[in-house]
Amino acid sequence: MKIYGHVNSRSTRALWAAEEVGASYEYESIDLMGGAARREPYISINPGGKVPALVEGELVLTESAAICNYLANRFPEASLLPKEGSKERALVDRWSYFAMTEMDAPLWTLTKHKMIYPEGKRVPAIIDVAIGEFARSVQLLEKGLGAQEFIVGSRFSVADLLLGHCLSWAKAFQVPIDSDIVMAYAKRLWARPALVRARAREMA
CATH class of the missing domain: 1.20.1050.10 (Glutathione S-transferase Yfyf (Class Pi); Chain A, domain 2)
Structure with missing residues (x-):
């Protein structure tokens, strides 16, 4: 699992969720101010040119809230999400x-x-x-x-x-x-x- 982000941005949410659930992940900082998010190789990961992005196998996931929900569902033992339907x-x-x-x-x-x-x-x-x-x-x-x-x-x-x-x-x-x-x-x-x-x- 790899998370792309930038300090003091919405990517903090993704890292926070990963730490809460105890996920093993690699973190790569993207230089937003230098324009790295809007050029290759990152732009192919997130065409929106924003952070965060999570890559795990064939899954490429953007949007911080979606990443947090994915991590909560991926590691249910952390109990970050109650039972579906409750x-x-x-x-x-x-x-x-x-x-x-x-x-x-x-x-x-x-x-x-x-x-x-x-x-x-x-x-x-x-x-x-x-x-x-x-x-x-x-x-x-x-x-x-x-x-x-x-x-x-x-x-x-x-x-x-x-x-x-x-x-x-x-x-x-x-x-x-x-x-x-x-x-x-x-x-x-x-x-x-x-x-x-x-x-x-x-x-x-």
Whole structure:
């Protein structure tokens, strides 16, 4: 198994999941800033020119959430996904999709208009809109968490991983997380040994 990524990007999710399940994998860093993702040999692996990508045998998988789900299913003993068809699984799926559509999306919009797009294509006003959308998502996450340790009860899942990464992304870009409950939850996730190992692997 090989995972391609870049430090402090969505590929952290893939490495975090791999570390949580105890997968044996090779990591290859892709120089995004130098354009390596948009030329050979990587562009043949992910025609979108983005990270992460996972290659295992004939399987070539892109999209960070899909990779996390694959790893959770590939190593069921790690219990990152509840049983298919269970109420708990439905809730994990719900919050995973929430992370990608309601938290990741505004953060990606903000990132593009702050540093990805050329100056002439950036729309400064959209940054405040994206911050407002993220703030609304934090409020909804707070309601969903309540007094629970994790988003679906007492067991860490793929949904927590995706939510935790989005919250880390917000912190890195100084996007407010105005909720003591959500911040306490985020700190629990950020302290997980698997994430610490994943970040160390990226930096190495």
